[in-house]
Amino acid sequence: MRHVALTVNGTRHELELEPRELLVYVLRERLGLTGTSVGCDTSSCGACTVLLNGESVKSCTLLGVQADGAQITTIEGLASDGELHPVQQAFHDNHALQCGFCTPGMVMAAVSLIEHGEATDEGAIRMGLEGNLCRCTGYHNIVLAVEQAAGVMGKAS
């Protein structure tokens, strides 16, 4: 067991972790933050994407112990005071989710893409979300949502 300190959605947690525990299972099973989904076992689908020190990462590619000292934002930490984040709002406005299972990861990846100023046009958005799979929407409305959110966040181009 290793002692690890994580700050998740602004709350600090001190945990004793097995070295082999993946960050995604630390979030889901230790902290009960089940909004972050597990969709694959090959780091292909991106459903488990979270922000780690502001960067989007697939939380199945990191061990919990590697996140020692990190600031993590999950889907549960995105809305504030009951107000949806502009990306969440844009997904709602554009019907950019159906079953919703990939959505937390897709939203977190989109937040990161926009904040890095990389959601500049359709092609850039499509390339920027390449690591996140959705089987329901065909991505059409996800692209529209990210375009809308980038505009709202003042990062459209």
Place this chain on the structure above:
Amino acid sequence: MSATAEKTAYVGSPVKRREDRTLLTGRGTYVDNMTPVGTLSMVVVRSPFAHARVTSISLDAARASEGVVAAFSAADLQDDWKAAMPCAWPVTEDMKNPPHYPLTDVARYQGDGVAVVLAETRAQAKDAAELVEIDWEPLDAVVDVGKALEDGSSLAQPELGTNECYVWRLDTDATGQAIDDADVVVTRRYYQPRLIPNAIEPRAVLAVPGPAAEVTLYAATQIPHILRLLVAATLGMSETKLRVVAPDVGGGFGSKLDVYAEDLLAVALARRLGRPVKWTEERSENYVATIHGRDFVTEYTLAATKDGTITHCRARVTAAMGAYLQLVTPGIPLLGAWVYAGPYAIPNYSVEFTGVFTNTTPTDAYRGAGRPEATYVIERTMDALADELGMDRVELRRKNFITEFPATIGSGLTIDSGDYVASLDKLLEHLDLDSLRAEQTKRRENGDSRQLGVGFSTYNEMCGLAPSRILGAIRYAAGGWEQATIRYLPTGSVQVITGTSPHGQGHETSWAQIVADQLGCDIDAVEVLHGDTSVSHAGLDTYGSRSLPVGGVALCYAADKVIDKARQIVAHQLEVSADDLEYAGGTFTVKGSPDKEMTVAAAAWAAFAAHDLPDGMEPGLEATATYDPPNFSWPGGAHAAVVEVDTETGDARLVRYVAIDDVGTVVNPLIVDGQVHGGITQGISTALYEEGTYDENGSLLTANLVTYLVPSAAELPSYELDRTESKSPTNPLGVKGVGETGTIAAAPAVINAVLDAVSHLGVKDIQMPATPERVWRAIQEAKA
């Protein structure tokens, strides 16, 4: 129908989904998110071989492993099963259905379960599963559906003495003319690869035992009602002791329309051990343990007169069943059996399906189920026939369209409505074909390495499963009705209970739209409940584009009953004849006395208080309707794909995709467009990217998301959608199904476009998926 049926305040509007906020904030209730205190984690030990006998198995080391509570082999549990795993569609009287059970000691496909381990944590169960010691005797495997019926083939189920599961035929001979006597006869042979559905939420089940031998099964399923019936039957339980809950479910596409070994294991072991049992599939496990789709070899023939009038269609299909029959495995070809003439008026009709066992994961319903397989061969062969006749491909289609409705078609069914010409015309308006052809010609003349192609798919389909009598006639075990309850609460809020079970389709929103219009109330007053057999007592669930044309329509009939009862209450309270009441928008008015009125909501309060109801009337305002549709649902439309093919690398990329669909009345255009987007994407992906491949020993080579390409946003364009609207005359809403149209239409449009791009190089055929290697090789072979 009630007077409000024509009112469209909500129906037709792009109402944003009420489901979204929960899902967008990470508060979905997917099965794996639930872990009651004391939950055991279950891991299934699976066969690495496609066909092998377990000669010895030892669970001792696994049982001794840290945290393990129990471990079982097939023999340990054989008395738990009161029946073999269910197949609900014995398509012929003599169909072979070898019994199979949740665990086996003779594996028939890679991934067949042979043991289970249950431990306090997932990690402990996985560790212990590694310690199960098994000696295997590998047996010969048969893998290739196209070769399984050859003499001397290995047998998937040697006890049967054959790999043939069944032969099913449908022939009509309207004109008496032999197919070979036609002016032009075109026959093509196609292979449609095995597809792996890949709902992004893998399957998961959680069985929670109660104190009185009852179990609640939380399942990532499309079919909570059917699952309750069949799990109870297979385990010899009373249905009253089993509650099935489908909470938030992360996509299905047919892959969660089944009764799986793990469903049965979880319930049986929760009862045995008296603790909750949870199993969550891993993605790589999903590739072998969850049903696959397609894997069809089809020889398809069209015959026509010299002027292009098609006289005959004939399909000879060899369909892979996999190693066993799952819930509706043998019926999948039949779901397309009546539409092998597509939207064309073809009098002479012949289909023959041969179901074949192979040592592969069982096949079953995957989006479109039988109809994409039909549309693909029709639309590919339409292009081939046009070329043979020297006719324009679009004009051949137009010339043969069914134009008068209702239309009784060659296969014997009746299409309720449609306008295929209108869809095609609208497609051509959007497409600007002349410019595309000019650009294509320019690139050809320049010898450009990026060639342009345009491909068409004009389609129809039958969905909305289905009239129960017809299902009975084709030997499906159950009916196709759907149930809805509408219940006024005392304050005027409305509870709607539906038998449909959405997993992304947005029924909570669109069902509320329908009911709010019918009852003339605010949409926010309407709550939609579903997916829990203790709340929704009867239903037949969500698959086959049935939810709206069956379950959505049931809402209208339930609303009618509510309004009828309210009318009696209002007449009594206002002291007028019920015949003198007019109903509109939730309010009854008295003919000739415009000052006298009463709302349905006020009648609901009166029905709750029950102080002054007509003599003999029961208190309360609620009604249940069970609707059995008189016909299937018949969407149709016209799609076109524009692709660029790099002739040096073989890479084919979509440039445009234009879809005109006719799904009757649109309840929520946002949701309908979303269904079409997703459906098209799976069709495009079938054409260009996805193929489940086994090696000759039956080992799955494409066994995860790295080796099996589910496309990302980067591979796809945005889509251009529009609609025509031929209302269905068979239901009061005029609606048709929409969940599968895109998948049915898209694959042939894309392949026809790829072939169009390289036809001038002499390429006539490319097998799906048109990978860069296949396209490149086709170009090289045509050159040689």
